[in-house]
Each structure stands twice: as C-alpha cells, then as structure tokens.
Amino acid sequence: MNDVISLLRSHRSIRKFKEQLLTDEQIKMIVSSAQAASTSSFIQAYSIIGIKDKAKKRMLAELVGNQSYVEHNGHFFVFCADLYRHEVIGDREGKNVLTSIESTEKFMVGLIDASLAAQNAAVAAESMGLGICYIGGIRNNLDEVKKVLKTPERVIPLFGLAVGYPDQTPDVKPRLPIEHIYHEDEYQQNRDVYEKQLDEYDALVSGYYEERTGGKRKDLWTEQMALMLERQTRMYMKEFIQKNKLDLH
Template sequence: MNETIDTILSHRSIRKFKDEKLTKEQIHTIVQSAQQASTSSFVMAYTIIGITDESKKQALMEVSGQPYVKNNGHLFVFCGDLHRANVLGERAKNADHASITETIESTEQFIVTVIDTALAAQNAVLAAESMGLGACFLGSLRNDINKVNDLLNLPKHVVPLFGLAVGYPDQQPEIKPRPAIETIYHENNYLEDEKQAQFIGEFDKKLKDYYNKRSTNTRIDTWTEQMIRKYSNPQRLDVTPFLHSKQLNKR
C-alpha cells in the first residue's frame, strides 16, 4: 500500500460540504491534474466549466434536484468537446473540412470524447481527495440536458456530460462496499452468467448488511433490487435527440 492507493480505496461520495470556497490555486491544481489524464490521440476532447455565478448554480441545482449542486466549495461541469477540433478544420487552409466534420460526428469520436472526459474527471477527483477535499459526481445535470446546454451557452459539438461538486467535507460517510473482484475482473473470457450470479448474490448480502448498519439513511436494499428499479424506469430519453442536435454520435 502507498498514499495514492490509500486515497483511491478510501473514496466515498461527499454530499454535504462546509461553507468554504476553494481558492483559485486549489481550482487550478485540480484542473491541471485533470489535464494530465491520458487522452486518445492527444485530442483532449473535453472542456471543464467552473460555475461561480450563483444564479447559474441555482438553476443547475433546480435541474439536478440536489442541494449540493449549489452548496459546495466549487462546482465543475465536465463537457465532451469536439468543437475545438472542428474549428481547427474550418481554419486550416489545406484541410478537407467536410471529412473532418464527418469524422467528428461519428459514434467512435463520441466514445472518445466521453472516455477523455471521464479520465480527466477521475484525475480531478483524486487530486481533490489528496488535498483533503471531498467530491461528488453529478449525472443528475442530464435531467434537463437542453437547459444545461443553454445555461452554459455551449456551441455545436460540445455536450454537458456531468458535474462535479468539490469542497471541504461536512460529513464522513462509510465507504460503500464493492462486489468481489471476480465479479468485475474476468480472465480471458467473459464469466458465465451462473458464476456471476453467485458473486452477485454474495454482494447483495454484503450490501444489505451495509445499508442496515450504516450511520445515516439506513434501509433494506440490495444491488439486484437497485438495478431492477433503475432499468425498469426509463430516464433521460431526450439525451439521444439532444446529441443529434449537437451533431454528435450521428453515424
């Protein structure tokens, strides 16, 4: 074990922050750490928008429905961004801009921008946690992706993927358990469903015990029940037409 691994294995989402803003130096350190993440072909297909306008934070909180979107040390919005690459193609004298645009609007390049953005965001979280801060990812900003897009004035080929609330923790929740490594890590072939079912069953018991005994928000629940609820209730079905309206993931 070392300090880096200890930080990784100690991760928990923080949803209650002290009323203390991050300094400009802290924000820049977090963003610079994000920039050092691996990136496909050096595209760096993301933009990070820091939200300091309180009216915009309020509007984003209303989209999310979560108070910690507003009450935090700093709010970042991570956007998949292929706009920069497209502009380079527009301005290059000898480039085939039509071919560049066609490539940018492909599913492959949408996958690239999502992966690049996620890698950068994970680096940002690790940096924040190493500084004694806490963080929480905010996929809930996609509850109204069109409104978020308009609030941030995003151009074509840029999409808001998720937010990240960072700040000084005002809670210390227990670390949520994870399933046995065999559930996630398979050797040479995908693990048969029956073998996975055994590991998932064991994890359900472990998670049920965790929910029953944790210090706040106790409940009786399992991972299986959570997944059934989640996928029985289709949500955010406007994301696909939104992506197409932004000229992404078209082919």
C-alpha cells in the first residue's frame, strides 16, 4: 500500500480544530489542487468561496444548524455549482447558451465538477497534515446562505468544507463491505445476498459504536438510514434550484 492509498483509507471527519488559521499559501495550495481535478468537457462549472470574515463564519455556523466547527477552524470553503460565468461567456461570444445552461444535464455537470474539485481539496488538505469535515448543512437555508455569500443567479452553494489543524483523533468509521459496493459486469440483484451483506455491516457498525462509546451506543446502520430517510428534509430544493435559473429543461 503506497502513501496516497494509506492517506485515503485513513480519512475521518474532524469536528474539533485548533485555533490556528491556515496561511494564504496553504489556502492557495488547496484551491489549486481542487482546480486540478477532472472537469466535464473543460467546463469548470464550479466556484469556491473561502470565508475568512469571523462574522460571516458565525452566521454560516448558525444557518447550518449551530455547528461550532463551521465557525472555529483553520479555514472554511464553500463549494458552489456555477454556470453564471457561462452565461457571461455566451454574452461575450454572442451565442445563445441559456437553454443549455438551464438544462438538467448542465446542472449535473456543475454538481459533479464541484464534487470532484472538493475531494481533490480534501485529499490535498489531509496530505498537509490537516483535517477536514464536509458540511451539507449549507443547504438547510440556501436563501440566507446566498445572501451571506452574495452569489448571483445560476450559482448554487452545495456544501462547505471545514479545514484546519485537528484537535481530536476519532476512529475511522467502517464502510460498507466492498462486495456490496462493487459490482462486476452488471448490478447484482440477489436480494438474499444483499440483505446478508447489510446484516454483516450492521454488526460491524454496532460493534464500532459500542467500543467507541463504552457500550452506550449499539446503533445499526440500516436503522440509522431508515430513520434519517423517514424525515423529509430540504424538500424545497427543486423549487430553489429552478428559481435560480438552473435545471429548467
């Protein structure tokens, strides 16, 4: 196993950081690494907003659900799907690009491009001895988040990335068995095998929580997922995206 694979497999989310800010050079290194990610047809349909202002960090921390590590970290990045620049390009070049920009396909390109860039950023940060935590709570209240970030139409904040010097060392959470995730040649649909794999993973996750909490928790992963998915959250998303002139066709 080489160093890169070892780094990838040792990932854990960090939710407590030391009070030490990243340097501008570190920030630039992380962003340039993000930019090196693959991008569909060279579209580069994303933007990254770095938050240094303490008041804005505090506002975002409240908007995502009072998560302290959004306010207290080395640096906070927000990754956005961005097709605004492509509208500008259409104007500059005198081409009708709006139907394409407003399509579901191009919106998906923005989501994928931003996600690939973010993962590059995360790996770069961890390779520098830093810790990271993705923040999906950015989507809890996007109207207010857009006001804080002053994003124009066709720009959707997708998630945050808190980066900093770790002040904790949580255990690595066990992932689903590779046989459950990786299919060869076609999707394997034997329901008995499928559920057996879920049973085995439930036992693994339950043991992880029991050991981590000294017996206070024995959660099953399938129970967690069922309860989480039973709660309907962020159901305004389609309306919000279309209001911002994306995913219309």
